[in-house]
């Protein structure tokens with residue numbers, strides 16, 4: 001059996017290496033939702049049965065929320081990545097798709113090992129309605145686009161901050177985000193938004209302990225933010241272990257361009273203060289995924305949310321380096337155990 005999948009995997013690598021132009025994305029510009037989804041479907045067409053595209057559910061405006069899975073064999077543990085839950089943070093989906101492209105196209109043995117040893121999931125655009133809105137109407141939009149039913153002087157107020165709406169210590173940050181017209185509005189109650197319910201249903205469909213790492217990509221600030229976001233009075237049971245894994249990311253991501261990532265509980269580090277009801281805390285606190293983090297990509301504030309597209313490749317490179325370091329550290333801590 002081992003020989004069979006090894007041969008199959010080697011043929012996948014050989015196939016990938018001769019098929020250089022595998023997709024329609026270029027990471028020299030930011031792409032819209034249609035282009036990202038077209039690229040996803042093309043990956044599935046080219047790399048079936050190793051790549052599968054799922055529709056996890058639909059956004060408020062009925063756009064599909066897609067997840068891409070790469071699996072070279074059965075029995076692997078899984079790593080889950082999501083991006084563009086905040087519509088304004090374009091670099092997050094640019095880098096997550098670029099990273100998947102690196103995984104599938106690299107002749108670097110470190111990345112080939114990652115491809116062989118783990119199942120990979122990517123939700124490139126968690127918030128498709130908001131993402132489309134930033135491309136077509138307002139570059140500065142953050143939330144989804146579901147009407148709140150409340151109006152202010154500017155008219156009806158739309159949208160909930162999806163990364164404040166998860167049902168784990170929801171509304172416990174002490175930071176008032178209960179104004180439906182606020183950019184950080186956390187919703188009228190936890191788990192009200194169709195986008196995060198789609199994600200939760202999808203993840204709930206997998207066996208316990210299958211997903212071992214959960215990474216939410218955001219910008220900006222260059223941080224690896226660990227649970228918890230809502231308090232610094234208590235820390236997660238394996239906080240020291242998560243810190244060592246985050247250190248693995250930061251040390252590896254530093255090498256190429258000298259980009260410094262700070263790491264620690266998001267309640268300690270997040271520039272916007274406490275956060276509650278976010279995806280990483282839900283993944284850790286409700287789903288018992290033993291390493292969960294929000295990774296805030298470049299930069300440290302010069303361009304902020306409007307990071308120029310000519311930095312995408314560099315951010316992708318340092319993220320890819322960081323992931324290799326993070327996974328080595330997670331293996332050392334036996335949070336990840338590669339199948340032999």
Ligand SMILES: [Zn+2]
Pocket residue numbers: 086089163218219
């Ligand atoms: Zn964000």
